[in-house]
Amino acid sequence: MIKIDACSLIYLVKSDLLSVALDLYKEIRITDSVYDEVIVRGKRAGHSDAAVAEAEVQRKKIKVVPSKAKKEPSLASLGRGESDTIAEARAEDCPALVDDSRAKVVARKLKVPFLSVDIMLIEALARKKITMDEFQRMARDLNSVANFRSDKYADLLAIANIVSRWKK
Amino acid sequence: MTVITIRLEDELLDALKKLAELEHLDRTNLIKKLLRKVTEEELIENVLQLYTKGRVTLEQASELANVPPWAVIDLMALRGIQHKGTPEELRADVRRRLEEIGLKRLADEI
Numbered sequence: 001m002i003k004i005d006a007c008s009l010i011y012l013v014k015s016d017l018l019s020v021a022l023d024l025y026k027e028i029r030i031t032d033s034v035y036d037e038v039i040v041r042g043k044r045a046g047h048s049d050a051a052v053a054e055a056e057v058q059r060k061k062i063k064v065v066p067s068k069a070k071k072e073p074s075l076a077s078l079g080r081g082e083s084d085t086i087a088e089a090r091a092e093d094c095p096a097l098v099d100d101s102r103a104k105v106v107a108r109k110l111k112v113p114f115l116s117v118d119i120m121l122i123e124a125l126a127r128k129k130i131t132m133d134e135f136q137r138m139a140r141d142l143n144s145v146a147n148f149r150s151d152k153y154a155d156l157l158a159i160a161n162i163v164s165r166w167k168k
Numbered sequence: 169m170t171v172i173t174i175r176l177e178d179e180l181l182d183a184l185k186k187l188a189e190l191e192h193l194d195r196t197n198l199i200k201k202l203l204r205k206v207t208e209e210e211l212i213e214n215v216l217q218l219y220t221k222g223r224v225t226l227e228q229a230s231e232l233a234n235v236p237p238w239a240v241i242d243l244m245a246l247r248g249i250q251h252k253g254t255p256e257e258l259r260a261d262v263r264r265r266l267e268e269i270g271l272k273r274l275a276d277e278i
Binding site for chain 1: 222223224225226227228230231235236237238239241244245248249250251252253254255258259261262265266268269271274277278
């Protein structure tokens with residue numbers, strides 16, 4: 001199972017990478033606050049991708065859960081969905097998929113296991129869920145949405161090369 | 169609605185009169201239209217800068233700019249604003265994640 005914040009959910013939907021997340025973690029959960037922020041507000045503003053995300057909820061590929069976990073004071077610096085995602089991941093001892101840079105800082109500080117969508121692709125490659133060719137295509141699609149720094153994107157591809165050649 | 173009074177330079181007033189004629193609007197409605205447009209643009213510009221610097225999260229940026237988070241992501245890409253993350257942070261996070269999933273030897277090679 002994995003918990004996903006608003007930024008990562010948007011990246012997954014826009015880059016068409018939800019299936020990779022499902023293959024790796026079997027269950028994708030978002031809090032009701034992320035649902036409101038991404039899907040309800042997105043649909044109200046007429047964003048077609050918000051309807052795509054809603055269809056995945058209706059197909060039960062994404063589960064919406066209420067936020068119940070107790071929150072650490074450091075989470076107060078984040079938005080509601082971001083703090084709920086990290087608090088829920090911490091309470092349930094499962095990883096959080098977090099792409100917001102400020103949310104990552106807090107997750108690091110709280111020692112919550114987290115990864116971002118680019119690292120999810122590295123994990124998929126390491127676990128042989130995708131090939132290097134698929135990685136390159138997916139990373140390109142993700143970069144067109146997330147617009148990584150060019151040196152970071154080059155390093156992502158270099159890391160993927162090491163991972164794809166690695167033998168246990 | 170609140171009434172406000174502002175003093176304008178003659179040149180600016182002349183330009184507004186000309187634009188009002190061209191757009192077939194009275195001066196008040198023209199000024200309201202221009203103010204709304206410029207305010208929205210400046211608000212988004214400022215919020216994108218805060219988000220790029222990591223001073224606010226995506227959700228906070230979205231609330232401040234009064235647009236859904238999808239729009240913030242789209243605007244970032246459209247304006248070619250690059251994501252804040254560095255290669256060093258990426259390597260550290262990849263190593264940590266690989267260790268978390270039991271691939272420590274691979275993590276050591278990154």
